Amino acid sequence: MAxxxxxxxxxxxxxxxxxxxxxxxxxxxxxxxxxxxxAWEAHPDKRIDAGTSAAIVAEDVELRDWGANEAAAHGFDGxxxxxxxxxxxxxxxxxxxxxxxxxxxxxxxxFAHGLRKAKLEGRWDGPLEGLRDxxxxxxxxxxARQQGFVDDARQHAEAGKQGxxxxxxxxxxxxxxxxxxxxxxQQALNRGLVTRAEFxxxxxxxxxxxxxxxxxxxxxxxxxxxxxxATLHLKGWITEDEMNAGGALHGYTPEQxxxxxxxxxxxxxxxxxxxxxxxxxxxxDGKPVDRAQFLKAIAQSDIRPEYGPMLWDARFLYPSLFQxxxxxxxxxxxxxxxxxxxTKDRYPPEVVDALRAFWxxxxxxxxxxxxxxxxxxxWTTLHRSYIAGESTxxxxxxxxxxxxxxxxxxxxxxxxxxxxxxxxxxxxTPAQIKKAYTKGIKxxxxxxxxxxxxxxxxxxxxxxxTTEANEFLDL
Numbered sequence: 001m002a003x004x005x006x007x008x009x010x011x012x013x014x015x016x017x018x019x020x021x022x023x024x025x026x027x028x029x030x031x032x033x034x035x036x037x038x039a040w041e042a043h044p045d046k047r048i049d050a051g052t053s054a055a056i057v058a059e060d061v062e063l064r065d066w067g068a069n070e071a072a073a074h075g076f077d078g079x080x081x082x083x084x085x086x087x088x089x090x091x092x093x094x095x096x097x098x099x100x101x102x103x104x105x106x107x108x109x110x111f112a113h114g115l116r117k118a119k120l121e122g123r124w125d126g127p128l129e130g131l132r133d134x135x136x137x138x139x140x141x142x143x144a145r146q147q148g149f150v151d152d153a154r155q156h157a158e159a160g161k162q163g164x165x166x167x168x169x170x171x172x173x174x175x176x177x178x179x180x181x182x183x184x185x186q187q188a189l190n191r192g193l194v195t196r197a198e199f200x201x202x203x204x205x206x207x208x209x210x211x212x213x214x215x216x217x218x219x220x221x222x223x224x225x226x227x228x229x230a231t232l233h234l235k236g237w238i239t240e241d242e243m244n245a246g247g248a249l250h251g252y253t254p255e256q257x258x259x260x261x262x263x264x265x266x267x268x269x270x271x272x273x274x275x276x277x278x279x280x281x282x283x284x285d286g287k288p289v290d291r292a293q294f295l296k297a298i299a300q301s302d303i304r305p306e307y308g309p310m311l312w313d314a315r316f317l318y319p320s321l322f323q324x325x326x327x328x329x330x331x332x333x334x335x336x337x338x339x340x341x342x343t344k345d346r347y348p349p350e351v352v353d354a355l356r357a358f359w360x361x362x363x364x365x366x367x368x369x370x371x372x373x374x375x376x377x378x379w380t381t382l383h384r385s386y387i388a389g390e391s392t393x394x395x396x397x398x399x400x401x402x403x404x405x406x407x408x409x410x411x412x413x414x415x416x417x418x419x420x421x422x423x424x425x426x427x428x429t430p431a432q433i434k435k436a437y438t439k440g441i442k443x444x445x446x447x448x449x450x451x452x453x454x455x456x457x458x459x460x461x462x463x464x465x466t467t468e469a470n471e472f473l474d475l
Contacts, residue, residue: 047073091117094128102132138164142172179205186220226250230260266468267297274315302465318345321355321416322383328359335359351419354412361409375403386414387421433458434473 048056048070056067064085071081091097091114101111112125120128136144141155152173159169179202180188188194194202196217203213224232229246232238238246247257267284268276276289283289284296291312298308319327324338333341339356347355382399385391393414400410428436435441437455442448452473459469 049074094118098131102134135161138162138169138172139176142169142176145173146176175205178207182206182208182216186216189217189220223249226252226257227260227264230257230264234261234265262300266302266465267300269301269462269464270294270298270303270311270315271462273297274311277315318342321347321420322379324355325359347416347419351412351415354408354415358405358409358412361406379403383417386417428458430459430462430464430472437473 064082067085068078068081071084072078076084092100094114097106097111097114097118100106101108106114108129111129115125115128135158138159141150141159144150145152145155152170155173156166156169159172160166164172179185182203185194185199185202189196189199199217200210200213203216204210208216224246226247229238229243232246233240233243243261244254244257247254247260252260267273273283273289273294276283277294280288283293285293287293294312294315295305295308298311299305303311318341321342324333324341327333328335328338335356338359339352342352342355343349378399382391382396386396396414397410400413405413433450433455436450437452440449442450455473456466456469459472460466464472
């Protein structure tokens with residue numbers, strides 16, 4: 001510019017410079033840009049445009065006055081800048097805006113202001129405010145109708161507001177909820193409460209694939225348990241092969257079924273084994289019952305094996321009191337031996353002491369054999385009558401006195417007979433015990449009728465396991 005001024009003056013030089021600039025502008029562009037860049041580096045005070053300033057203030061990066069000052073450099077006064085700032089400020093989107101409004105975290109005015117910030121016309125305020133209440137979903141409505149909380153009219157109306165037609169709402173109602181389970185429907189089918197068609201429909205309405213309907217139908221009939229098959233074979237109703245086939249229905253192998261068979265069966269009771277040993281009968285090993293076979297039977301029962309030796313040693317019986325008295329009277333045994341045997345027969349010490357005194361005192365002997373026979377018969381008849389409860393102590397004492405017994409001996413005998421009367425229950429056979437329980441016969445020991453607990457206790461005392469005793473009573 002200085003060169004042009006020197007030759008043409010300022011005005012002429014300005015014009016000439018302008019013309020020259022136009023002519024050489026493209027060629028001088030990079031040079032000019034470099035000059036501009038250096039100028040801005042030397043004076044970095046260019047003002048930000050008004051729109052950007054409003055956005056910066058809206059983001060709370062700078063304060064309002066700073067933005068207004070920047071905008072003023074571009075010809076925008078404070079009011080215009082505030083308007084631009086208001087436009088730059090945003091509100092939450094419609095989704096969060098509705099949530100804030102529904103939770104009463106903002107006022108109705110705040111909601112309306114949010115709509116303005118979303119640049120929606122005022123004409124949409126009323127319809128949008130109507131969306132504040134959230135409807136149940138179509139599936140929820142169908143389930144609510146299925147459970148009786150709403151009727152079909154309400155379901156149709158609210159589902160219709162969500163674009164679901166009444167016929168489609170009815171379909172949703174039909175598919176909501178589940179039918180009874182497959183196992184329950186099988187039971188209902190077995191009892192004639194539903195038809196095959198209704199059973200098939202329940203399968204369709206459930207989550208079971210319909211290709212398995214025939215299989216579910218075939219499984220409606222129950223099968224006996226593996227234990228029941230083992231018991232049936234034990235009792236001889238089915239063969240071993242039939243037992244194994246029944247167990248296989250539950251996944252049991254023949255080896256497992258054999259173990260179940262062994263578990264269900266029981267050996268002879270200790271008293272039965274003792275009787276067999278005393279009589280020399282062959283046991284399960286094919287030879288006369290001995291200690292080893294006896295202990296094996298104990299191990300296979302519900303009795304713990306460590307009690308086996310004790311039961312084996314207690315297998316013998318002792319004479320009755322009447323027989324003991326006869327043996328003492330005949331001089332076959334002494335009173336002390338008789339008292340020892342009575343002790344081993346579980347009579348209490350006071351009874352044994354009375355018996356010893358009686359036996360040591362002796363009885364009145366008769367020189368006539370017929371008198372002795374009559375006395376024996378009278379003793380036997382009185383004993384049977386007293387044990388049966390047909391004679392009282394008052395009636396028995398004169399008879400005992402006629403047999404030559406003093407009062408002390410009478411007391412001892414009657415005490416023994418009372419004990420024997422209490423043991424009558426223990427002398428019943430299993431069949432008699434069952435009969436007494438099932439027919440409600442009076443228990444002489446307790447004075448009450450036989451209960452199931454009484455019967456179970458008596459059977460267990462005879463060597464039955466609890467399970468076996470229950471089964472025996474239920475047969």
